[in-house]
Amino acid sequence: MRHSRISQIAVHLPESGRTTEEVEARIAELNPGFEPPEGLIERFTGVRFRHIAPEDTQASDLAVAAIEKLFAAWGHGIDDVDLLIFAAASTDVIEPATAHIVSDKLGGSCPVFDVSNACSSVFNAIEVADALIKAGQYRRVLIACGERVSPGARYRGIATVDDFVHAGASHTVSDAGAALLVEASDEPGVIGHHSIANSSAWSATVVPLVHDKAADTMRVEYLGVKTLELVKGLDEVDIAPLLDAVAGFGLKMDDFAVVCVHQAVLAYVEVICERAGISFDRTVLTLADHGNVAAATLPLQLVTAVESGRLNPGDKVLLVGLASGLSLGVMAIQW
Secondary structure (H helix, E strand, C coil), X not given: CCEEEEEEEEEECCCCEEEHHHHHHHHHHHCCCCCCCCCHHHHHHCCCEEECCCCCCXXXXXXXXXXXXXXXXXXXXXXXXXXXXXXXXXXCCCCCCHHHHHHXXXXXXXXXXXXXXXXXXXXXXXXXXXXXXXXXXXXXXXXXXXXXXXXXXXXXXXCCXXXXXXXXXXXXXXXXXEEXXXXXXXXXXXEEEEEEECHXXXXXXXXXXXEECCCCEEEECCCEECHHHHHHHHHHCCCHHHHHHHHHCCCCHHHCCEEEECCCCHHHHHHHHHHHXXXXXXXXXXXXXXXXXXXXXXXXXXXXHHHCCCCCXXXXXXXXXXXXXXXXXXXXXXX
């Protein structure tokens, strides 16, 4: 039986960034008469720093930077890839697929398409790659992720603490690129995966595309989060099918060397770990020093775990996807 495995992974993080103190100072400067409660962003979200890409950077540029690191470590290039999937919350354009832009920048000629499911985009792209490889359609699938999300942070139009809290999630977002190579394998690398959703909670976290009547154009609004609706949506989710899936893989939580949980706000990570019976010391915390890098979060945690010596060949790792909508999923991997 054919299996798939993640054979290469790389992450690109822009060097420049903004501390939480700098975010608070900028909000105060751009909103005369309003003084952000000092330290509230870090206390509420856990974020101390976020990466900010140069002004003219596109999502595809961040993805390409990560891919070039992956190719350098792999010793091969785009001509050795059978399929390229761009997976991110960000895009360069609404049409065509950003995967075409990434491929063009790399000089590629393989088939391409996008997978988009907010912060679970990479998680779902691995599911797709695994299925296509097992079906015998492709042998090497390159997953590219470029998250240019920092422009979605709301710095203007904040006059009250309620405005500040509503915009709070946008003050955690951070730019990054990631790349993963999923290859055919004789032994299971991707052991199994399972996803669930609570789509009734879709309106809790939204980046609207609205019609600007004055300019007669479409424009993207800032990220908005209705915190109480989001918490309610998470509380309503029955995660038993996810736990049953892990057991169905023949695994227990203690079998995983590390558990990578998507991180937007630290408190949600703690809640998910408690509900799922995951020991918090097995998580890989990247939120404080890197912010919410959207769909690049799980790759960033994997790279961090490898570089710190916490994840080694032969170890098992659990990926826990979480995205607005709401989408949740688990994926067991043999590293």
